[in-house]
Amino acid sequence: MERFTKKQKKELKRIIIAFVLFVILLIAEHTGVFPEEGGGMWLLLALYLIPYFIAGYDVVRKCFIGIKNRQLFDESFLMTVATVGAFGCREFGEACAVMLFYQVGEFFQDYAVNKSRGSIAELIDMAPEYANREAEGGEIEVIDPDDIEIGDILVIKPGEKVPTDGTVIEGEGLINTSALTGESMPRPVSAGEQVISGCINGDALLRVRAEKEFDDCTVSQILELVEDASSRKSVTENFITRFARVYTPAVVIAAVILALIPPLISGNFTAEFGKWVLRACTFLVISCPCALVISVPLAFFGGIGAASSKGVLVKGSNYLELLANLHTVVSDKTGTLTEGKFKVSYIEAANGYSTEEVIRLAAAVEAGSTHPIAKAIVDACDDPVSPNKVKDEITVAGKGVKAKVGRHEIIVGNHSFLKGEGVAFDNEDSLLHGNVAGTMIYVAQNGKYIGIIVVSDMLKSGAKSAIADMIQAGVKRFVMLTGDSESVSSLIASELGISEYRAELLPQDKVHAVEEIIGEAGGSSVAFIGDGINDAPVLSRADVGIAMGSLGSDAAIEAADIVIMDDDLAKIPEVMKVAAKTLGISRQNIVFALFVKFACLILGAIGIANMWIAVFADVGVAVLCILNSMRMLVRK
Amino acid sequence: MKKKFKLIDLDCANCAAKMEEAIKKLDGVTDASVSFMTQKLMIEADDAVFDEVLKQAAECISKVEPDCKIDM
Numbered sequence: 011m012e013r014f015t016k017k018q019k020k021e022l023k024r025i026i027i028a029f030v031l032f033v034i035l036l037i038a039e040h041t042g043v044f045p046e047e048g049g050g051m052w053l054l055l056a057l058y059l060i061p062y063f064i065a066g067y068d069v070v071r072k073c074f075i076g077i078k079n080r081q082l083f084d085e086s087f088l089m090t091v092a093t094v095g096a097f098g099c100r101e102f103g104e105a106c107a108v109m110l111f112y113q114v115g116e117f118f119q120d121y122a123v124n125k126s127r128g129s130i131a132e133l134i135d136m137a138p139e140y141a142n143r144e145a146e147g148g149e150i151e152v153i154d155p156d157d158i159e160i161g162d163i164l165v166i167k168p169g170e171k172v173p174t175d176g177t178v179i180e181g182e183g184l185i186n187t188s189a190l191t192g193e194s195m196p197r198p199v200s201a202g203e204q205v206i207s208g209c210i211n212g213d214a215l216l217r218v219r220a221e222k223e224f225d226d227c228t229v230s231q232i233l234e235l236v237e238d239a240s241s242r243k244s245v246t247e248n249f250i251t252r253f254a255r256v257y258t259p260a261v262v263i264a265a266v267i268l269a270l271i272p273p274l275i276s277g278n279f280t281a282e283f284g285k286w287v288l289r290a291c292t293f294l295v296i297s298c299p300c301a302l303v304i305s306v307p308l309a310f311f312g313g314i315g316a317a318s319s320k321g322v323l324v325k326g327s328n329y330l331e332l333l334a335n336l337h338t339v340v341s342d343k344t345g346t347l348t349e350g351k352f353k354v355s356y357i358e359a360a361n362g363y364s365t366e367e368v369i370r371l372a373a374a375v376e377a378g379s380t381h382p383i384a385k386a387i388v389d390a391c392d393d394p395v396s397p398n399k400v401k402d403e404i405t406v407a408g409k410g411v412k413a414k415v416g417r418h419e420i421i422v423g424n425h426s427f428l429k430g431e432g433v434a435f436d437n438e439d440s441l442l443h444g445n446v447a448g449t450m451i452y453v454a455q456n457g458k459y460i461g462i463i464v465v466s467d468m469l470k471s472g473a474k475s476a477i478a479d480m481i482q483a484g485v486k487r488f489v490m491l492t493g494d495s496e497s498v499s500s501l502i503a504s505e506l507g508i509s510e511y512r513a514e515l516l517p518q519d520k521v522h523a524v525e526e527i528i529g530e531a532g533g534s535s536v537a538f539i540g541d542g543i544n545d546a547p548v549l550s551r552a553d554v555g556i557a558m559g560s561l562g563s564d565a566a567i568e569a570a571d572i573v574i575m576d577d578d579l580a581k582i583p584e585v586m587k588v589a590a591k592t593l594g595i596s597r598q599n600i601v602f603a604l605f606v607k608f609a610c611l612i613l614g615a616i617g618i619a620n621m622w623i624a625v626f627a628d629v630g631v632a633v634l635c636i637l638n639s640m641r642m643l644v645r646k
Numbered sequence: 647m648k649k650k651f652k653l654i655d656l657d658c659a660n661c662a663a664k665m666e667e668a669i670k671k672l673d674g675v676t677d678a679s680v681s682f683m684t685q686k687l688m689i690e691a692d693d694a695v696f697d698e699v700l701k702q703a704a705e706c707i708s709k710v711e712p713d714c715k716i717d718m
Contacts, residue, residue, distance in 0.1 A: 072712060075712045079709040079710075081664075081709065081710060085658065085660065116657075120657060123683075127683065127684075127685075237681075237684050237686060238688075240681050240683045240684055241679040241681050241686075241688065251663050254660060254663070255663075298660075299660070300658075300659065300660065303659040303660050303663070304659045304682070307659070307682060307683055308683065311683040311684075
């Protein structure tokens with residue numbers, strides 16, 4: 011049982027006292043303690059007014075303040091009018107019950123909303139509560155994160171939260187990024203590397219230099235984005251707001267009509283009036299759209315919180331909505347579907363030579379180069395040749411490198427480069443022809459071809475299954491866009507199970523391609539997945555721009571509508587499921603609430619449902635809708 | 647200038663919507679939003695008239711919900 015706030019406890023006491031008094035009076039009334047004639051009725055009225063005011067004095071008060079401020083279609087006003095109407099019709103018990111049940115409903119709503127706010131705050135619990143600042147003399151001062159200044163030396167003990175973004179100056183260990191990314195895979199950090207606020211330190215003591223003040227650090231940015239996200243309303247929420255604005259006046263007008271027309275038609279106005287006024291009051295009681303106005307935004311708020319706990323920042327409720335109806339996904343290749351780093355993926359040696367030789371010689375020659383392909387080759391070599399054995403390096407840009415390694419003349423480069431240098435290829439057919447995606451680097455020793463090294467940009471592990479999951483989640487069309495060559499792209503596309511791709515695109519071609527695809531989508535939403543830095547214009551052009559956020563990249567967080575903090579493509583189908591659940595719950599609530607309300611209106615007009623039942627139904631519906639929305643907060 | 651404020655005692659979702667509309671209509675206000683879920687008020691208005699706008703916004707708020715206040 012959650013603790014109630016002071017305000018809620020007071021409210022609860024009032025309700026209980028009023029309820030007890032009410033029940034006593036009800037029993038007394040129905041056992042004939044109060045005679046109908048003379049003073050008996052007035053006494054009963056006076057007595058009923060006691061629990062009525064205990065439960066509802068604030069409602070009546072607000073009603074009068076509302077009249078003064080010309081706020082007429084106010085809940086308080088409508089409830090007051092309805093209950094006064096009931097009193098006027100001598101239905102004292104009913105009037106009192108209505109006020110009581112209304113307050114019970116309000117109490118539940120308040121409780122549920124507060125609980126949800128708390129749960130969501132828990133889901134996104136990443137803010138550090140304190141920081142340890144090291145002073146000049148080495149003593150440690152415990153301070154509020156807001157007091158951190160750039161350049162402060164902060165000490166982070168094992169198990170503590172990193173208070174702000176910074177650089178490690180001393181210490182080596184693992185940090186847990188789960189608060190930001192939803193993954194508990196620990197990341198190694200050591201001196202010279204960045205740490206991000208919100209991460210939890212592992213077993214090592216870290217001394218960190220603060221690079222940002224708390225207000226500007228990653229955690230603050232994320233928390234602010236999540237908060238602002240609920241201000242960007244979804245289409246559903248906007249509909250509810252407009253509906254509520256129309257619904258309440260409409261029901262009130264209907265109530266007035268109901269109070270006046272039937273008695274007039276019947277010809278016996280005075281006798282019928284009371285009956286119809288009572289029914290009209292029932293209308294007033296059902297006229298508040300609270301169930302929808304609270305539960306729908308609550309569901310979306312919960313959805314954003316749930317996404318955030320999985321390490322996906324959704325910058326607006328409308329994006330959650332678009333994600334749930336995603337038909338087309340366009341994705342960048344390099345850095346999004348692939349790692350964006352080159353690695354040696356395949357080595358083949360010619361007859362009489364070993365792959366170790368091939369890689370050693372190639373690495374020796376490429377050792378001085380900063381080209382990513384050269385680095386990949388150097389990284390792949392476990393047993394490097396010592397640099398003083400390598401002489402006379404000549405680099406031909408875009409083609410290759412040659413050097414003397416020991417006594418041997420080694421050439422490393424593309425096919426045309428080696429051919430140009432007069433290298434003889436024994437058997438051209440044995441050379442790989444487009445079977446492995448990547449850049450082919452040929453190695454020759456003393457004019458003879460000795461082997462081939464294929465350097466590839468590795469596919470992200472999980473990319474294939476993520477794409478399959480997206481298609482299962484409802485995506486009908488997946489298109490890959492890239493500036494890379496046709497041959498490489500074709501291989502990657504088939505490996506990932508992508509049927510549509512466009513290769514050799516210049517940056518501006520990508521924007522055109524996305525625009526074309528948006529046109530072809532005919533109204534259903536198109537998402538674009540890219541890295542934040544290079545794809546900014548495309549990200550903003552798409553209906554939903556998804557950036558692989560690489561933990562704290564400001565550019566990515568700025569440009570995109572949805573940021574995946576840890577570059578894991580599998581998060582996309584996951585957040586699509588969150589979006590689908592959110593929309594599902596909103597829809598359920600809307601259908602359920604409208605159905606019950608209209609049913610009550612009809613039953614109330616006919617006279618089957620009296621005010622008790624109407625209020626009960628109204629309160630019940632609101633509470634059920636709110637509880638339903640709280641399903642969004644279940645932590646998986 | 648765009649500023650955010652915390653609202654105290656914002657208990658009614660309908661009221662949040664009404665306040666937002668009223669504040670949006672004030673002179674000098676470019677944009678405003680009231681979030682019932684986060685209990686926050688955001689006002690974007692010309693620097694020169696911001697203080698005046700804030701005062702008027704506070705009035706709008708108390709008209710709609712008498713107990714609700716801006717946390718300055």
